[in-house]
Amino acid sequence: MSILIIDDDFESSVKIKEILKQSRHSDIKILEANNAADGLKIAKENRPFIVVTELSLKDFNGIEVGKKILSESNATFIIAISQLKMFELVQQAINNGFSGFYLKPVVKNEFLTTIDRLILSNPIINKQEASFILSDNKSGEFEADMSKPIKTAIEYIHLNYFEVINLKDIAEKVYLSPSHFSRMFKEVTDTNFIEFLTQVRIEKSKYFLKSTAMPIEVIAHNIGFSSATYFATTFKKSQGKTPREYRSLYMKLDSN
Structure with a gap:
C-alpha cells in the first residue's frame, strides 16, 4: 500500500512525510511528486491507495488532478491540501468525490484521523491492515x-x-x-x-x-x-x- 504526495511546497511535503513516519502507519510506502505531470504519471504506474494533492499546483489545477486520478482508479482516495481558505475549494473537492480537505500546515491528529478512516473502511485493505495494525x-x-x-x-x-x-x-x-x-x-x-x-x-x-x-x-x-x-x-x-x-x-x- 502506498500514499502519493503531489505538492510543489517542499516544507509541506516534508511535514506530511514526518507525520506518517511517526505514526502507526510508518510502514506505508510514500511516493512523491513536485508537479502535476509527474504526479499523474506516478499515480498511473503505482495505483496508490491515497493521493494527497495541493490544489494550487504551478502546472495544473489540483482539483483536475484528483478528478483524473479518480477516473482512472476507483480504488484510490484523494485528500486535498491548500493554503487558500476558500469555501469554494472545499465545495469543489467534496463535489468531485475527494475524501478530505485540509488547510496548510496540516494538523497531525486531523490528518491521521482521515488516514485511519480510509484504511479501516476499505473492505479489501481492512483484513490485511487489521492483522498488522491490531495484533501484537x-x-x-x-x-x-x-x-x-x-x-x-x-x-x-x-x-x-x-x-x-x-x-x-x-x-x-x-x-x-x-x-x-x-x-x-x-x-x-x-x-x-x-x-x-x-x-x-x-x-x-x-x-x-x-x-x-x-x-x-x-x-x-x-x-x-x-x-x-x-x-x-x-x-x-x-x-x-x-x-x-x-x-x-x-x-x-x-x-x-
Whole structure:
C-alpha cells in the first residue's frame, strides 16, 4: 500500500512525510511528486491507495488532478491540501468525490484521523491492515502446539480477536471437544473463554482510544464487537467508564 504526495511546497511535503513516519502507519510506502505531470504519471504506474494533492499546483489545477486520478482508479482516495481558505475549494473537492480537505500546515491528529478512516473502511485493505495494525504479533503467524492446547488457543485469540471467534471453532483447532476445552481453559486462565476474549478486545480498544482519533464505532468494529452500542456497554462494565469518557480522560492528561 502506498500514499502519493503531489505538492510543489517542499516544507509541506516534508511535514506530511514526518507525520506518517511517526505514526502507526510508518510502514506505508510514500511516493512523491513536485508537479502535476509527474504526479499523474506516478499515480498511473503505482495505483496508490491515497493521493494527497495541493490544489494550487504551478502546472495544473489540483482539483483536475484528483478528478483524473479518480477516473482512472476507483480504488484510490484523494485528500486535498491548500493554503487558500476558500469555501469554494472545499465545495469543489467534496463535489468531485475527494475524501478530505485540509488547510496548510496540516494538523497531525486531523490528518491521521482521515488516514485511519480510509484504511479501516476499505473492505479489501481492512483484513490485511487489521492483522498488522491490531495484533501484537507483527508477523501475523500462528503456530499450533498440540502439546499445549490452551497456550495455543490463547495465542490464536491474540492474533485473531478482531474476527468472529467462538469456543467450538477454537476447540476444533486444538483437537479437543468443546466441553473438555472449556474446562481446561478455565483451569489455566481462571476465567471462561468468553470473558477472556472480551477482556483481550477491551485491552486492545484502550490502546486505540488513547492513541488514535478513530471514531468509536470504527474501533468497535475492528476489535470484533458486533455493534458500537454493545462495545460501549461492555467497556463501561469492565472499566467503569464509557469509551468516550475514557478517551476524554486521557486527552485531558495529555494536555496537562
